[in-house]
Amino acid sequence: MTELLLVRYFAGARAAAGVPEEKVEAATLADLVATVTADRPRLAGVVTACSFLVDGTAWRDRDAALPTAATVDVLPPFAGG
Template identity: 40%
Template structure:
């Protein structure tokens, strides 16, 4: 298992109650599952589901999360939709 850092921004940070945390996983999907276990409340789940994701500064887009590999030192960023203009 790889040790990854998940960074939360804006509403994701607020819902998680932290700016970042470390999880162990082999794929992005496993990392998000680990985060969901740490934050099982509905609000976190809603924010996570609506967020864009970056893995090592690269957008994940519509790729299946279970097909995106992670390795030691991978940084996952959770970017919820931003309002304003």
């Protein structure tokens, strides 16, 4: 049985997703993005500018295999600071 990834959305990504978090089955970040945006055009527009953390580490390679049962944070650009 494949374990699901926990996807947590922050700020504008949360508003576009319509949920604060969800469980998703995906092998790579590219798969995850395709899955969560399939029926959410607003979220699809937001994630193009997002950064991703996988278990707290910045994840840039969308084709690399994700760790089993990882937590993926979807972070849109933040203003200020």
